[in-house]
Amino acid sequence: MRVLFWCDMEGIGGIVKWDQVMAGSPQYEEGRRLYTAEVNAAVRGAKKAGATEIIVVDGHGAGGDHSFNSLIKDQLEPGAEYVFGYRWGCYVEPLTGADAMLLPGAHAMSGTEDGILSHTMSTENFRSMLINGRSVGESGIVAAIAGSFDVPVVFVSGDEATCQEVKSLVGPTLHTVAVKKSLSRFAARCLAPADACHLVEMGVEKALKERANWPKPLKFTPPVELKVELAYPDKSNAFKNRVGCEVIDPMTVIARGENFWQVWDRFWPRT
Numbered sequence: 001m002r003v004l005f006w007c008d009m010e011g012i013g014g015i016v017k018w019d020q021v022m023a024g025s026p027q028y029e030e031g032r033r034l035y036t037a038e039v040n041a042a043v044r045g046a047k048k049a050g051a052t053e054i055i056v057v058d059g060h061g062a063g064g065d066h067s068f069n070s071l072i073k074d075q076l077e078p079g080a081e082y083v084f085g086y087r088w089g090c091y092v093e094p095l096t097g098a099d100a101m102l103l104p105g106a107h108a109m110s111g112t113e114d115g116i117l118s119h120t121m122s123t124e125n126f127r128s129m130l131i132n133g134r135s136v137g138e139s140g141i142v143a144a145i146a147g148s149f150d151v152p153v154v155f156v157s158g159d160e161a162t163c164q165e166v167k168s169l170v171g172p173t174l175h176t177v178a179v180k181k182s183l184s185r186f187a188a189r190c191l192a193p194a195d196a197c198h199l200v201e202m203g204v205e206k207a208l209k210e211r212a213n214w215p216k217p218l219k220f221t222p223p224v225e226l227k228v229e230l231a232y233p234d235k236s237n238a239f240k241n242r243v244g245c246e247v248i249d250p251m252t253v254i255a256r257g258e259n260f261w262q263v264w265d266r267f268w269p270r271t
Contacts, residue, residue: 034193043080098149104156149261152217160182222257
């Protein structure tokens with residue numbers, strides 16, 4: 001069984017401030033330790049479930065050389081391969097022939113009132129995204145990319161709002177682990193890190209063992225359309241004359257294609 005983890009930091013237990021997830025900030029090293037421990041727990045769960053190939057993508061853009069490079073290497077759980085430094089939302093090669101996608105440390109989409117550190121990719125660039133009229137955040141984008149390769153998302157961990165968001169998108173049989181509950185966008189009631197890791201490990205193992213209950217891959221009826229509301233008018237300049245994209249107005253870009261991966265690769269190309 002080949003599984004792919006697409007990991008993020010904002011949904012990790014104990015993380016409630018930008019300082020914990022931004023490279024160079026005073027609390028970033030604490031955030032890295034919490035992040036690494038919870039990802040390790042997810043890997044242990046996958047090994048217990050019998051996964052024979054585990055690929056872990058560091059999907060957190062911390063800034064600078066730490067973007068997609070926040071996991072602490074010499075503390076990582078053995079028995080998996082780890083992907084560092086690859087542009088977010090673009091590493092799809094392992095999805096061909098993969099069995100499942102899992103999303104440890106996920107966070108809620110922008111505009112989610114009870115989502116801790118809620119945003120979609122970048123508060124500096126994007127306000128909202130819709131696929132065929134359905135609002136999505138980062139988890140929805142990743143799930144739709146995976147669905148283009150017939151791979152289901154079967155597990156998510158993060159705050160309660162994120163678990164509800166992803167379950168409503170991919171289906172009620174999605175296995176979720178809520179490691180914290182929002183008290184505001186920058187405050188939460190959190191499990192102790194050891195308890196969070198324990199639940200994540202057990203949750204991943206259970207999710208992978210219950211294959212008969214996996215949600216179906218997330219797919220959208222073609223033609224597929226991604227509509228993006230930008231944060232500022234000048235952000236639309238990057239999409240002018242880009243094949244497959246249309247600038248509707250200075251604040252709105254639409255990308256179209258036959259499946260979501262084709263759409264996404266036009267909107268957010270690998271090169």
